[in-house]
Amino acid sequence: MGAFAAHEVARLFRLHGPQVYRRALRLLGNPTDAEEALQDVFLKILDRVDDFDDQGKTLNWLYRITTNHCLNVIRGRKRRLALSEAFRVAPQRADHAVAVDQSVLRELLGRADPREAEAAVYVHLDGMSYSEAAPLLGVSKRTVGNLIARFDAWAAVALGGTS
Numbered sequence: 001m002g003a004f005a006a007h008e009v010a011r012l013f014r015l016h017g018p019q020v021y022r023r024a025l026r027l028l029g030n031p032t033d034a035e036e037a038l039q040d041v042f043l044k045i046l047d048r049v050d051d052f053d054d055q056g057k058t059l060n061w062l063y064r065i066t067t068n069h070c071l072n073v074i075r076g077r078k079r080r081l082a083l084s085e086a087f088r089v090a091p092q093r094a095d096h097a098v099a100v101d102q103s104v105l106r107e108l109l110g111r112a113d114p115r116e117a118e119a120a121v122y123v124h125l126d127g128m129s130y131s132e133a134a135p136l137l138g139v140s141k142r143t144v145g146n147l148i149a150r151f152d153a154w155a156a157v158a159l160g161g162t163s
Helices: 003-028 031-051 058-076 080-087 102-111 114-125 130-137 141-160
Strands: none
Touching: 003 031, 003 058, 003 102, 003 114, 031 058, 058 102, 058 114, 058 130, 102 114, 102 141, 114 130, 114 141, 130 141
């Protein structure tokens, strides 16, 4: 790692560190985990800074790294007991979407297919439209819809499976 790489990462941290932290906090649900994720994300960026080609998509790149890192953290958690307790109560459903509280959604994201989970983060947690999520995922709007439909169907089974 050269001085340029360290300087570039420091610049990215100053400019985008707060957004990365808020993203991690939203996904992980607690400030301590979000702080740790912030550090981990920028350490990953330090290793990848030479691969980055800034064409105005810096925040998208950072969000994607942060989202994937946080989903991996969630997957690694050993809170299956809390999840099984949450599954005992069937959630209220509006239309075909699955309505669950944030903590249950985080646990579901940790168990879901990685691509479906990433789409669910953008659409369900961030409130993005399919059109907004598509470029972040590198897929079409239609594919985002398919990913969300599969995630929602899987989540409905997972939530209703033990009741």
